[in-house]
Amino acid sequence: MADRLRSRTTATLAGDLVAPHMRLALFLLLAPALLWLLGLIVLPHVDLAVLSLRTRVAPRTYELGFGNYRTFIDEPLYWHTFVRTAVMSIFATVCTLLIAFPAAWYIAKIARGRAKSLLFVMCLIPFWVSETVRTLGWMILLRESGVLPRLLVELGITAKPVELLYHDTTILVGLVYTSMLFMVVPLVSALESLDDSLIEAAYDLGGNGLSILRQIVIPHAAPGIAAGSIIVFMLTLGNYLTPTLLGGKNSLWFTEQIYTQFITRFNWEQGAAFGFLLLVLSTAIVWLGLVVTGQKFGDVMRRS
Amino acid sequence: MIPSLPRSLVSRCANIGYVGAFFVFLFVPLVVVAVFAFNDANYPAPPWRGFTLNWFVGSSGGRIGLFGDAPLVKSVATSAIVACWVTALSIAFGAANAFLLERARFRGKTALSMLMLAPLVIPGVILGISILAFASRLAQFANDFLGIEIDFLRPGLPLVVLGQFSYIVSIATLTIAARLKRFDITLEEAAFNLGASRRDVFLTIMLPHLKPALVGAGAIAFLMSFENFNTTLMLVGSDAPLTIMMYGRMREGASPVLNAVSLFLMVASMLLALALLRRPERTDVSRALP
Incomplete structure (x- = not known):
């Protein structure tokens, strides 16, 4: 080449x-x-595709075919985990967007001068710290002997400490937290470029909060929303640390299946098939997001 | 909505309340980690039992502090070594790629520049397994046909470096290319007209112009490498970097020594962040943030 x-x-x-x-x-x-x-991206992925098409029929004997993909369909645990990971990732992305948007609005449109840059930098700071540390923080907050259950007891809300770890909601909180930065930054830059006079004009013409948001703000911020959502979705789908630590044994995250097949069971062929399915899902949703919002891949990546 | 429009007091308060809650959400986990590094108890949980530095310097009574915990200190060193390699490789390859994208013209350039962004949308776990499988196939090949054993293709630190590098270099490329795009080419022409050699032009004009981007890309590469988990998990051998070591210990149970090492990391990365944000050329850094 x-x-x-x-x-x-x-x-x-x-x-x-x-x-x-x-x-x-x-x-x-x-x-x-x-x-x-070629050496680190293209060839390894071609190799992964080839590997996923080999099925072990006897020790050290393989035949080509879609056997590993058939296993995925035949075994409910596998595709349940796959669908669950996808649905929860979409849900986490929507939650991140809804939580980040008002904060981004405040930083971009309401805060002024030094307060504005201070708030923006404060949004960045937690993400300079490793995800492991952030997850450790959530574990100390939420585990049965942790800070929040104790607080609930002392406020008289619950009679004895409740276990807040190992629920789906916990995983969701962790994922939203971990992805926040990747949503706030593109949103702030998209909202900053919106001219205030457009909002004033809409207001003068009788628009109310909701109609201004729907007809002016959201169309203008669409590229930022798309960029943030695509990246958050992708990172959430591929996350391993947060679901396994905050969800424990019930997390059922698809990257965990890949790890199990590759490292624990040493069934690389099956793991490669799973990896490929995850890659296809991730690419498909990123592509769909780009098509629906009419964005270019390169612009989105540069914006984030 | 915006300050120039009339806003009711309620909506102002709601705004401030929301932003306050948002920042509490962002900072509470970090504050909790930091506070329990100093709690005089064997378990990072309330209640508060008094202040202690045992979890940093302790060496007796079942309390081994961070600086006495040899495996933990070694994993910090491992992470630092890996991060140095990734940083050096990313800056070198990123700078070459930036010149390729901004200065060279050839067929297939658009496709190549797209391909350079691809590693950013491939989940880290998949980057890890594909490099693991490919390296192991190469090692197998070398063993079967050439009869030689190539150690660095087996899971271990060299593969961890390659795995992290494979996507961090994309970010370095973007950062350096963005800076190179803003370079005024007439400066270079003027220098040539005045009789400067290629080497002089590179050292006195190009390099100072690129320096902020090189420093920014290097800092981000170091940080992302130090914090990487997904790709590393798949490629790691017997020497665990810090994130892997912490993950293992967090699954086993909690000890405030993890809080201590976390606090150490927080302080280190904040100092790095502040040093970079204070630089005049902050745009290069904030644009390339992970």
């Missing part, structure tokens, strides 16, 4: 005309990119 790209080169660096030494320079610049993309 490198040779093909090189031989088709038309013009090159800094607008110079094609000269042998410039071709060499182009090749030298292409080499790291190709090494990275």
Whole structure:
């Protein structure tokens, strides 16, 4: 591929005309990119696809076919987990959007001057800290002997401490928390570019809060909403740490199935099939999000 | 809605209340982690039993503090070594890619630039397993046909570095390319006209211009590598980096020593963040945030 790209080169660096030494320079610049993309992205994924199509029929004997994918369909646990992960990820994305939007609005439109940049930086700070640390915080807050159950007892709301970990809601809280930054940043930048005079004009023309939000703010912020949602969804779907630690044994997250097949059971063929299914789902939803909102992939990634 | 429109007192209070609650939500888990690093109890849970530094410096009575906990300290060092490699590789490859995208013209460039973004939308777990499977196939191949054993293709730190690098370099590329795009090419032409060599131009004009992006990309690469969990989990061998070590201990049960190491991480990453945010060229950093 490198040779093909090189031989088709038309013009090159800094607008110079094609000269042998410039071709060499182009090749030298292409080499790291190709090494990275072919060696670590393209070939491993092709290999993963091939691996997922092999079925173990006897020790060290394999045959080609869709056996691993059939196992996925035949075994309810697997596809239940898959559907559950997808649905909960969508739900978590919607919750993140609903919680982040008013905060982003306040930062972009209401706060002024130093308060504005201070609030924005305060949104970023928790995310400079590792996800492991943030999850540890939630575990200390929510476990039966933790801070929140104790607070509930002392306020007289519950008679004795309740276990707040290991519920679906706990997983959801953790996922929303972990994804917040990736929603707030694109929303703030989208809302900042909305001219206040448009809102004033709409108000003067008799618009109320709801109609202004629906007809002016949301259409304007759509690219930011799309960018944030796509990234949050993707990260949530691929998350491993938060569901396993906050959900415990009941978390049933699909990345956990991949881990189990790959590392615990050493059934790489099955794990590869699961990995591919997750990749297809993730790509499909990202693509769908881009098509529905009419966005370009490159713009979305640069915006976030 | 906005300050220039009449707002009722109720809606103002609701606004401020909401934003207050939002920031409480953001900061409570971190505050809790920090506070219980100093609690004089064997378990990070209320009630408060007094202040202690045991979880940092303790070495007796069943309380091994952070600095006496050899495996934990070693995992911090492992993470730092991995992060240094990832940072160096990401800056080098990211800078080369940035020049490729901004300065070179060739067929298939659009496709290549799209492909460079792809690692950002591939879940980390899948990056991990695909590199694991591919490396193991290469190792198998080398073993079967050439009769040699290639150790670094087996799960371990070299694969962890490659796995993290495979997507962090995308971010470094974006950051450095954005800065290179804003470079005024006439500066370079003027320098050439005045008789500067390629090397002079690169060292005195290009490098100072790119420096903020290189520093920003490096800091982000270091931080993302240090905090990476998903990809690392799939590729790790016997030497566990910090996130993997903490995960293992969190599953076994809780000890305030984890709070202590977390607090240490928080302080370190905040110092890094503040140092970067105070720089005049903050746009490069905030744009490339994870």
